Every structure is written in structure tokens, then in C-alpha cells.
Amino acid sequence: GAVVSQHPSWVICKSGTSVKIECRSLDFQATTMFWYRQFPKQSLMLMATSNEGSKATYEQGVEKDKFLINHASLTLSTLTVTSAHPEDSSFYICSASYYEQYFGPGTRLTVT
């Protein structure tokens, strides 16, 4: 139980385009999901807290207009990287709370 999926697992996009990443809790309902970003050899950095039916709460320094989060249902949260630039290339991971936080497999974004 407590499985979280992400789609896509890997995406390459051109600079200036937008990319949407989906996070789904497969066997439980999650009113709260979290989005993290990981740079190589660094820790997971929390970007935002996604709450079902309300606006996401962003961490300091994270541009809310650039990283759009939508949590339309209890099993789905989406992160859209708008007008992507090469510096947005990173590994994005979502998690959902079910007693503990369970993480998705991550999405590797490469912006060329």
C-alpha cells in the first residue's frame, strides 16, 4: 500500500516551453501532497505544499508563477514548470502523506 506515482519519469523540453508533471496517490487519498526538487548530490528541497481544493503554499524563494501547482482531487496533484529555462533542469519528486510521507519515483526534467 501507500504507492505514489509520477508521470512522466523523464522529460526533455525546449527553453521557453511549459512542462506538466503529475503526481498520483494510487491506493489512498491524500489531502496534502508535497513537491520537492533535488539537485545532484544535494538534499531534497521542499518547493511547495499542495492542498486539495485550495492554493498551494510555496516555500521562500520559490516562484509561484513559474511553478504552478494544482491539486484538483484527493489523488492527483500537478506541477507545471512554465517558460522553462535550462536552470530549471532538475529532479522533481512529489510525496503524499499517509501516516508517513511516501514519495513518487521522481521526474527528471532536462531543459535544452
Next chain:
Amino acid sequence: DQQVKQNSPSLSVQEGRISILNCDYTNSMFDYFLWYKKYPAEGPTFLISISSIKDKNEDGRFTVFLNKSAKHLSLHIVPSQPGDSAVYFCASGGSNYKLTFGKGTLLTVNP
């Protein structure tokens, strides 16, 4: 300011021996602590947790110890197996479910 610190970036142990991974935290508001295991290009996998009201939690080969006065926790893996080789993240959280992660320790278990 790093609120959760894993001061050892790497650790190498022999198969069958004990692996001890350490983590220090500074925020006294943290009331639960978790260890995650992570392989490259994958999401973290939950291993074990401990709440601040306990000082030890054991699950099979994994034991987490918490020393609140020292703001220190450790993960013991015994016996270590080659399949345990991965990056281990310590994470701390409070009542808002937000987690703060350390930078991770790369554990290598040699056959």
C-alpha cells in the same frame, strides 16, 4: 542555515558488520524523525521513523535512536548487506507535516 545535518557524506562498511548513520538537528520544534533510502534517479523510500516521545524504534535490521538532549539521531543497520548500498537521508518534521532533509550519506556495503 541547515536545520538537519548529516556530516558524513559517505560511509563504507563490510558486509555483515554494523552501519551507523548519524544526523543532527537544530530545531527543537521537530517532533518526529524519519530515515529514507534513495537510489539514483529514484524517489526516496521510507525506512523507519521515530517520534520525539521515544528514544528507540526497531524494525528488523534497522534501529533508529533519538537523543533529544543532544538533538541527535542515528540509524543502525545490522547486519549490513550489499543491497543496503544507497544514499540515506535523515528528515525531521513538525506538526505541519513538512519535512526538512539532511544532505544524505552515501552508504557502501562491500561484499
